[in-house]
Amino acid sequence: MTSRRSLALASVAAVVAVAIAVAISFWIHWFPAQATTQAQNTDRLYHVLVLASIPIFVLVVTVILYSVWQFRMKPGEELKDGPPIHGNTRLEVFWTAIPTVLLLGIVGYSFVVLRNNEKKPAREIQIGVTAQQFAWTYQYPPSVTGGAPLNSTQLYVPKGESVEFSLRSKDVIHAFWIPAFRVQEDVVPGITTHWRATPIRLGSYPVVCNLLCGLGHSLMRSTVHVVTPAQFHAWITSQQSAAASGAGGLSTTGAATG
Amino acid sequence: MEAASISHAAVHDGHDHHGPPAANRSSRVEPELLGMLLFIISEIMVFGAFFTAYFFIRIAQGNPWPAPGTSLPVQVAGVNTAILISSSFTIHWAQTSIKNGNRFGLKAGMLTTFLLGCSFLFIQINEYANIGFAPQDAAQQTIFYSLTGLHGAHVFIGLLLLLFVTIRAFRGHYTPEEHRGVEVPGIYWHFVDIMWIIVYTTVYVL
């Protein structure tokens, strides 16, 4: 086979490989449920990254396979050497410049996603999260409950409203991660850390402690329930009354309903 | 090439210890000197890590400095600084002496340097004993003891080196031609001095 024909063949094979890989990348179910706007942005970013990576990887593999196919030593060539090519400045500038531009492009895009994901919206509710070996508790301040602050081991958030979580630790470092929300941040003793997300999909999703915090790390789990705003307020009220009756009926509303 | 390696093999199999061929010297820098300079880079990075801790505790955390209710003996430490700096001069004296063949200067210089270093360490330990706080109290005290203690440990190592050099000087080692053994530990000692100036400035003065 002439070298021009085999080159053409290799190029076609590479293009086909790229096409197949792209198709597979759309077919694979990469992520768990997409439950926030942040998740939508991040997943899109991921798909762009995959699409950008496939040609690079296919290029590398194609060159390797093509060289193995065309340039492997044939019998009788045991003592033969290749042509003494020492370099090619044009080519070297090219493969320095192109990746640089590409990389700066995708970091730039990732910063746009980051800004969108972390932008403070006009309206937002605050929920406190406290980590301790090996359990989570959640604090709903008066601004959320509309009454006395509420402490709970359950996490409920209303659909469609941005939530800012304030994370505090009582002992070592943990990490507060909701895979369905695509966001996590470490919970560090001594400081308060934050993240925000806007849930857009009803359902219950796992909450995961994602930083090794000792023996019970694997089991430090909880659940987040994304509910409608009406259900959310109903839940808050029921919790408050439960808390109030538990505490001896100090609150008048609690006493009335309970 | 084939023949060459056969003759090599012959030498290899015989058990006689002929020395290695003198290595080619591809740089004007002496290996010992270069090794010491590189080691000092590593040492600077050790201090760098401790200064990072200092930065985080004092600046990033915004802890008051010194810790409330404590004070640092700036004057005493200042005197101590002077002692350590003067020892840099005495070791320089020892080095120039041996270069000029003055054995008395070498011995006297080394001995004074050694004693100055010892008094620095003694005063430092005395300061720990009387300073009125402990590293267990809070982060500021922790980093105070750690930085000065790290430096103290380096003074101690430096003193060991100086001690060896002094012993060897008194035993008649070193000549005007061959005095690397004084030179190289000397560089380390200068480094220990300069490091103290930085520690003193950041911890006591600023």
Place this chain on the structure above:
Amino acid sequence: MAAKLRAPGFYRAGIMMLGGVALATGLTWLVRMTTGHATYSHYLSGDAILSVSLLAVPLAFLIGIGGFDYWFYWAAGRPTRPEDHSGHGAYSWKDYFRVNTDHKVIGVQYTVSSFFFLLVGGLIAMLMRAQLAQPGSHFVDANTFNGLFSVHASLLIFLFIIPVFAGLANFVLPLMIGAPDMAFPRLNALSFWLLPVAGALMLGSFFAPGGAFADGWTAYAPLSDNAPIGQTFFSVAVQFAGASSIMTALNFLVTIITMRAPGMSFFRMPLLVWANFATSLLVVIATPFIAASQFFVLLDRALGFNFFNAAHGGDVLMYQHVFWFYSHPAVYIMMLPGFGIISEIIAVKARKPIFGYRMMAFSLLAIVALGFTVWAHHMFTSGMAAWIRIPMAITTAIIAVPTGIKIFSWLATLWRGVLHLDTPMLFALGFLTTFTLGGISGVMLAMVPFDIHVSATYFIVAHIHYVLFGGSLMTIFAGVYYWFPKMTGRMYDERLGKWHFWATFIFVNLTFGPMHILGLQGMPRRVSTYAAKFTDLNLFISLASFGLGLSTLVFFYNIVTSWRGGPRAIPNPWRGMTLEWQVSSPPPIFNFDRVPTVVGGPYEYGVPGAVHGIFAPAPAPAAAGAAASVVRAPSQ
């Protein structure tokens, strides 16, 4: 007997170690007695004695084995014996078990003992995969599991990848630059003997009360501050391994700078030498930071200091900054020497000059420089100030550019070459593939919003193993096969080598590929059990990993049998140009009886009549012994 106990060696070391324990006991007793431990029963504390012993016993061992003998003579001012090189060379296998100053012996000592730790670390991985094959704790409990992956990673990083590169370079680097030995042979010996010490400490932690250190190889404070005593084993072991790295790096730098053969300018050095030059710079500058991070933890643990005690003003994130300021550069410490190996192999096996030699050297230095500016990409979700993520993400992405230059230059070297597809070359090509994949997933991790999702998940575990196994370990296999004839004087079994390659290549991808999906799907790392929906993939991964383990056994079998009975190797089986191939296999005791003179580049394959180094004609046999140091190749 008395003479045996006085001479450096294992007997003396044994006695000294007992003395070390006694010293530790006495010392802690004394200190506790004088510092307010009122009752007699408090004078002795098991934890305190153990902690001090962890330092005292290893030092006693090193003194006993003879690591410091020469310096003790020097310190006491006794006339130092002129170097008679009696510590040089190996005449029987026993010579590998004493303090030996020959860089070739040390290289073998390093390589063999590191592979021992690969075996142990890999075996531990098998146990982990057995546990992870099913959810629930059916095999080991959570504490043991945490200990397993912590020791797995620590052994493989600090006692396999880093030292095995140092070992291979120890063997070939002086040969490549035409030097008779390293610049400081005794320091070289000492830096080897620190390794078994560090390894014994890490493995010994399994027997400590409370179990092995279980906070990951990253040992984040404050968890590590309050962990059982096993954590102290880690902190101390890292000091020994780190000291060993620094000593070796100093030695390489001084050797490369001051001991090159005549005519060996910097731009005539083989790229392996460049790679180790770059790596050594990283080691000298970065390693003190991990030493310090473990000092902090030790001080917090043993003496109640407050570095990481948030309640007393300590700063928890500071640990991570100091740790990663070392440990990010460390990942390049674990990759750049491999780049060097690949450059050697690809040039020789493609029979072409390395494409863009100068850019290959400069890109190494660029990686060194950039490597110091990216550490906080491990902290995107750590809670540090948000703005730091921006510059760190940019530098992290940009570091792919010099790495890309290397990949593309290797590909261009293959182009139109005459490829000899034997085992070293197969591993080199396998490396190009898997490392590119691992590098690309690394670049994805630099994209902050994406990292915020996958940080600390199995996606990271996948990245780690693609770059460390698919990257570093592939280059190590390639390098061991490539220099095996030179190091042992024997040829390995080519057929088994190819089997090893194909099994490794396939099982690496089957084991670590699916981990990407697990991570994206939400499976955290460092867990001993997991949600039911991850079961199928985990079982698949575990089975594949056992295949990977078996493929590694093929390697060990090949090496052991070939070393004992393989066919004798000729001096230059690969027709390489670099100097190590111009001497016998294994090389003569002082490498070169005449210093070679370098007259050209190291990879001038295909250039008619080109040579890299020339030797003066052999001296007359009668004068061979005496004249060895006099004869010099004519200078150019």
